[in-house]
Amino acid sequence: MNRLFFYITACLLAACTTNKENKILADKILNDKSLQEVRAKAIEVVKTGFNAGDGYGEVWIRDYNTFIELSAQVFDPKELEKNLLVFFKLQGQDGNIVDGFIPKEKAVATEGGYEYIHTDLEPNYAGHKNTVETDHESSLVQAVYKYVKKTGNKDFLNKEVGGKTVAERMEMAMQFLVDHRWAEQFGLIYGATTADWGDVQHAHPWGVYITEDTKYCVDIYDNAMMLIALDNMIELVPKTKSKWQEIRDTIAKNTMEVLWDEKKQKFIPHVYLDGSPYPDDFDENKIYYHGGTAVAIEAGLLNKEQIKTSLNKMIDNVEASGAGSIGLTLYPPYPEWAFENKGMYPYGYQNGGDWTWFGGRMVQQLIRYGFVKEAYEQLLPMTDRVIKNNGFYEWYTVDNKPEGSGTFRGSAGVLDKAIEMLEIWAHKQ
Structure with a gap:
């Protein structure tokens, strides 16, 4: 009887302490004027267009997917559509x-440039x-999901494009990955050898096109993105569940079996279809992928204990x-010789550059899984x-100097959403 009494009392005291700590944290978040300032700046940046940033003429789907919800706050839904x-x-x-995509009048073909x-x-x-x-197919399905959820416009799924509905074309996009990017030996989708979530392969001075030197592999980012897209599609179009749920569950299972290193509690960077492009004495599995891990958490692949371990790493x-910040793409970076593209030097661009675009997504997942204090702590270096x-x-750069476009809308989108999630949590305390 006494043991039960003391147990209940201890639980009540712990709950009271947690509630008090949560209230203090909530007040701190809601009174943090820097967060409100960043959200206001994000709105101003997104108001100016849909291209990735001031250094780009194109609208990219992998970027648009991460700021379409913010765009919905300032643009008519028809513009997003x-x-x-x-x-x-x-x-x-x-x-x-x-x-x-880019306006046709600006799509001027150049030698060695884009093939329009x-x-x-x-x-x-x-x-x-x-x-x-x-990740293009998965990014578009995710963007449609966010658009429909934000605007409530479910009719968009029935809009016809070339005799097929948007819903049918979403399924076509997923089918493309199964038909043309499926590694049968692993039961996962594959791509070229890139750094984490990056879009520059190891071979070729530019590295954006598959070449005869491309080495194919499966990685965590691509497969996690497809898992999120399949979950989104099944929710939006329930009739697709009968076919795609099994494929989704297979990818989730195989991802953890093939790519998760249980001993090291991390994802293996690449598992190759036909041998690594790197020498035998190079241990690629020493590299920790920050971006792919964040997206894997979003896909529901890791439990709370694994998430906390991931954050600590x-x-x-x-x-x-x-x-x-934890937006650090990967660590340690690949050696200078690992990529032909000169911008992929150690701690350069996608080879260890610090990207809020992915760090902000990790913060979102920390909030989602209840690590709110940690999320707030890791967000502040990015907002500051x-x-x-x-x-x-x-x-x-590794010494925190800004590079690239100063109006990178993907960064604005993920930070705004992270702050919004913090504020929603704080208002509930």
């Missing part, structure tokens, strides 16, 4: 989705596809590298530098 429809109008007969894609369905824009990456990597540099820069 137009952009989504362009991707479907440029869709290939095999179901593939272009990487981005045109269709009879789209008179105003030309598309292009970065063939080394395998990311924090350790930030401290070891001297980087500014937005204010300090007066912009949403594409990426940061």
Whole structure:
């Protein structure tokens, strides 16, 4: 009897302590004027258009997917719909989705440049596809999901493009991955050898197109993105569940069996279809992928204990590298010889550059899984530098200096959503 009494009392005291701590944290979040300032800046940046940032002429689906919800706050839904429809109008007969699109008058072919894609369905824009990456189809399905959820416009799914509905074209996009990017030996989708979520392969000075030197592999980012897209599609179009739920569950199972290193509690960077492009004495599995891990958590692949371990590893990597935030793409970086593209030097661009675009997604998942204090702590370095540099820069060097576009809308989108999630949590306390 006494034991039960003391147990109940201890539980009540712990609950009271937790509630008090949550209330203090909630007040801190709601009174943090820097968060409100960053959200206001994000709105201003997104108001100015749909291209990735001031350094880009294209609208890219992998970027648009991460700021379409923010765009919905300032644009008429029809404007958002137009952009989504362009991707479907440029869709290939095999179901593939272009990487981005640009006005036809600006789509000037140059030697060694983009190979532009045109269709009879789209008179105003030309598309292009970065063939080394395998996230365009998944990104579009996710963007449609966010658009429908944000606007409530379910009728969009029934809109016809070239005699097929948007819903049917979403399924075509997923089918493309199964038909043309499926590694039978692993039961997973594959792509070229890139750094984490990056779209630059190891071979070729530019690295955005599949070549005869491409080495194919399965990785966590591409497969996690497809899992999220399948979950989204099944929710939006329930009749697809009978076919796609089994495929979704197979990918989830195989992802953990093939790519998760249980001993090291991390994802293996690449599992190759036909041998690694790197020498035998290079241990690629020493590299920790921050971005792919964040997306894997979003896909529901890791439990709370694994998420906390992942966060701890990311924090350790930030401290070891001297980087500014957990947006650090990967650590340690690949050696300089690992990529032909000169911009992929150690801690350069996608090879260890610090990207809020993915760090913000990790913060979102920390909030989602109840690590709110940790989320707030890891968010602040990202919001602080937005204010300090007066912009949403594409990426940061290892010593926290801004690089690339200063109006990178993907960064604005993920930060705004993370702050919104924090505020929603705080209001509930």
